[in-house]
Amino acid sequence: MKRSVVATILFADLMNSTEMAKNLTLQEYDEMIVDFQSTMYEVVFHHLSHYGYEGSGIDYDWSIVGDQLQVFLYSDSVRFDVRSALLVATKIKLAWLVAPFNQRILQEGRLVSRIGIGINCGKVIKDLREWRVKMGEERPTIEGYAINLAKRIESASREGTVYQIMVGDSFHKRCQEIGTINIAFSKPWSLGFKGISQKMPVYEVVSFVNFEILSSLPPSLQNGVIDKIEYALTQPMPESWLFIILLRHYVSMIATGEQQNLETLALEYAHQALEVLDYKPPIYNIIGWLYAYGQSIRNMEMAIHYFDRSLALEPGNEAALLHRARALGLTGKTNLSQYAYEEILFHNHDHPEARRKVAKYRAVHR
Amino acid sequence: MTVTDVFANATYVDVGLLLMIILSLLAVVIVQRKTKQKMEERIEVLFDSTNKLKVKEHELSKKINAFLESNESTVSEIHTTIKSLKASLGDTQDHLSKTAQAHEKHTKRIEKKLSDFSKEIQIMKDYIREWAIDMEL
Numbered sequence: 001m002k003r004s005v006v007a008t009i010l011f012a013d014l015m016n017s018t019e020m021a022k023n024l025t026l027q028e029y030d031e032m033i034v035d036f037q038s039t040m041y042e043v044v045f046h047h048l049s050h051y052g053y054e055g056s057g058i059d060y061d062w063s064i065v066g067d068q069l070q071v072f073l074y075s076d077s078v079r080f081d082v083r084s085a086l087l088v089a090t091k092i093k094l095a096w097l098v099a100p101f102n103q104r105i106l107q108e109g110r111l112v113s114r115i116g117i118g119i120n121c122g123k124v125i126k127d128l129r130e131w132r133v134k135m136g137e138e139r140p141t142i143e144g145y146a147i148n149l150a151k152r153i154e155s156a157s158r159e160g161t162v163y164q165i166m167v168g169d170s171f172h173k174r175c176q177e178i179g180t181i182n183i184a185f186s187k188p189w190s191l192g193f194k195g196i197s198q199k200m201p202v203y204e205v206v207s208f209v210n211f212e213i214l215s216s217l218p219p220s221l222q223n224g225v226i227d228k229i230e231y232a233l234t235q236p237m238p239e240s241w242l243f244i245i246l247l248r249h250y251v252s253m254i255a256t257g258e259q260q261n262l263e264t265l266a267l268e269y270a271h272q273a274l275e276v277l278d279y280k281p282p283i284y285n286i287i288g289w290l291y292a293y294g295q296s297i298r299n300m301e302m303a304i305h306y307f308d309r310s311l312a313l314e315p316g317n318e319a320a321l322l323h324r325a326r327a328l329g330l331t332g333k334t335n336l337s338q339y340a341y342e343e344i345l346f347h348n349h350d351h352p353e354a355r356r357k358v359a360k361y362r363a364v365h366r
Numbered sequence: 367m368t369v370t371d372v373f374a375n376a377t378y379v380d381v382g383l384l385l386m387i388i389l390s391l392l393a394v395v396i397v398q399r400k401t402k403q404k405m406e407e408r409i410e411v412l413f414d415s416t417n418k419l420k421v422k423e424h425e426l427s428k429k430i431n432a433f434l435e436s437n438e439s440t441v442s443e444i445h446t447t448i449k450s451l452k453a454s455l456g457d458t459q460d461h462l463s464k465t466a467q468a469h470e471k472h473t474k475r476i477e478k479k480l481s482d483f484s485k486e487i488q489i490m491k492d493y494i495r496e497w498a499i500d501m502e503l
Contacts, residue, residue, distance in 0.1 A: 182500045209503045211496040248503070255499060285503045319502045 002127040005074040008081035008171070009124075009147050011154035012040070012092055012117045014067040015164075020113065032113065033067060035101040040069045043095045046218040047088050051080075057128075057140050072142050078121065082174045083181060086205070089117045089165045090213045094245065095221050098228040106232060114239070118154025120168035122146025146170070149200070152193035156202055159189075162277070163205040163241045172203045182209040182319075184279055206279040208241075209248055233269070243273035247286050254294060263294035284310035285319050292327055300331045316347050325357070334361060 014020070014036055021029050044062055053060050059075040071088060073081035093115050096102060102112040124144030132139060149168055157166045167175075167185065175183055188201035217225065229246050232238055250266035253259045270287045274280055288306035291299045304327045310320035325340030338361040344354035376384075 180501065182503060209500050211500055215496075248500075251499060251503065252496060255495070282503055289503060322502060 002125060004123055005126050006078050006121065007072045007074040007124045007126075007142065007144075007146065008078065008085045008119065008121050009150040010069075010071040010073075010085050010088060010117065010119045011151050012069040012071075012089070012115050013154065015114045015116045015158050017067040017113075032101050035099050036067060036096065037064050039095050039099045040064050040092055042218050042221065043091050044069070044071060044088060047084070047091065047216065050216055051084055051087075053084075057138060061139060061142060072124070072147075074124075074126065078174060079178050082121065082171065082178060085119050085171075086165075086175075086181065086183065086208060087210065087212055087216065089119060089205075090163070090208055090210070090241075090245075091217055093117070093163070093165070093241075094213065094225070094229075095217065097232060097239070097242075098221065098225055103228065106235060109235075111237065112232070112239075114164060116154060116157030116160070117163075117165040118150050118152070118157055118167070119165065119171050120146050120150035120153055121170040121174055122149070122168075148195070149193075152196065153200075153202055155193075156189070156191055157204075160186075160204040161240075162186075162279070163208065165205040165208075167203050167205065169201045169203075172201075182282070183207065184282070186279075206277075207244060207282045209244060209282055211248060211252055213245055214249055233272070238276070240273070240276040243269060243277065244282065247273065247283070251286060251289060254290070260295060263290055263297045266290055266294075267297065281310040281314045281317050281320065284313070285317070285323065288320070288323055288327075292323060292330075300327050303327045304331075318344065318347060318351075321347070322351075322353065325354070329357070334364075337361070 014032075020032065024032065041064060048060055048062075053073075053075065056062070060071065060073050062069070062071040069092065071085070073084055075081055096115050097112060105112050122144060124142050124146055126140045126142050128138070128140045132141065146168075153166045153168050157164045160166060169188075172185055172188075175181055175185075183205060184207040185203035186206050188203055190199045191202050192199045214222070214225065226246070226249060229242050233242055233246065247266060247270055250262050250269070253262055254266065267287065267290055270283055270290065273283045277283060284306045288303045288310065291297060291303035291306065304324055307320040307324040307327065310317050311324065314320070321340060321344045325337050325344065328334075328340055329337035338358060341354040341357045341361070344351050345358060348354070
């Protein structure tokens with residue numbers, strides 16, 4: 001039955017695969033494609049079942065052809081699909097980095113093969129075509145301008161410098177509306193695409209802090225993934241987004257008290273990340289967090305210093321404002337803490353912790 | 367000396383004493399006869415009584431035997447009943463055991479469900495904690 005749905009569309013493909021096909025032997029190229037396809041399959045299949053998607057043709061559709069993956073998500077919740085698409089995008093990039101093909105490349109000291117990704121949201125027509133049924137395929141055909149645009153956005157991903165995950169304007173707007181995803185985008189790039197006369201704004205993901213990237217990887221890929229990330233970061237021209245994943249992992253380990261000796265190591269990686277990442281607020285926040293909550297390196301003055309640096313770049317950064325307010329409270333600077341919480345309320349009037357704290361401080365001062 | 371001489375020389379007192387002796391002897395004989403008769407009558411009564419006792423004893427014996435027999439059957443019945451009771455008790459035990467096992471399985475299922483639920487809660491708690499950290503970095 002033909003119907004219109006709002007879909008989140010993700011296209012991913014191997015960068016420079018044509019050039020690689022020229023330089024690799026046919027057997028090597030085939031090995032690469034087989035490895036790519038099985039890695040994509042493993043990640044996407046696991047993700048969809050792990051996150052409770054019902055079934056192909058019901059709330060998603062996906063396929064792998066050659067060196068290209070396409071995923072359509074159209075559950076009842078666009079918010080859910082947006083979050084899912086970001087997770088799938090980051091997980092396939094990570095999984096491809098640690099896949100046997102790239103591990104061999106890394107060991108040989110060569111530059112790894114990368115995946116470029118384009119994501120977009122929009123209305124599409126979902127229809128089960130007769131010819132498909134006759135061919136014994138029950139999969140619906142999905143058509144729409146949003147798909148064409150997503151494909152073109154993906155083609156711009158090789159121009160990216162951080163995640164190389166590019167998103168369209170509608171997807172960017174959805175992320176801003178959701179507000180509960182710790183994601184940052186580059187400034188919009190105005191790009192012209194083949195077949196589209198008007199220039200379109202495209203954004204690159206420059207920061208995506210999410211614990212689920214690692215925790216929801218297929219179990220088979222989780223084994224040794226941290227070691228592989230650490231190893232990849234020792235190589236020349238490392239992929240800078242790996243720092244964010246690694247640091248987020250360290251923060252989890254420190255927060256749960258699973259490992260005590262990670263704090264200094266995490267600080268070292270965070271300072272390396274500052275050198276390679278242009279978008280620094282989350283890294284400053286992580287360093288501040290390490291100083292505020294790390295057992296062995298606890299230093300509230302340093303924590304406040306790094307939260308201030310984050311705020312200097314992004315005055316409305318709620319995470320930095322919140323930690324700064326907490327740190328000021330813990331160091332006995334109650335007036336400054338109150339002002340910091342009031343600043344949070346200025347940006348977000350309903351912030352529960354800020355409301356509670358401000359009320360408490362005001363009651364004490366009466 | 368002849369009887370005539372005795373009587374010729376005897377006085378009336380002597381004759382009187384003789385008569386008294388003879389009468390006494392006669393009385394003794396009569397008493398003895400009566401006693402013997404009474405004895406014989408008593409023996410007969412005793413014999414009858416004994417016979418009756420014997421019959422009674424026989425009857426009693428029969429009754430006792432019958433009672434014993436009936437007791438035996440009762441004992442047997444009791445035994446059978448006990449056996450069946452034992453069997454049914456065994457069955458009950460089996461039943462109880464099965465019920466207990468079923469309850470145990472049920473309890474284990476509930477325990478597992480609770481454990482799974484607790485894990486789910488823990489996963490959710492971890493998720494919320496991690497999500498909160500995500501938003502605070």
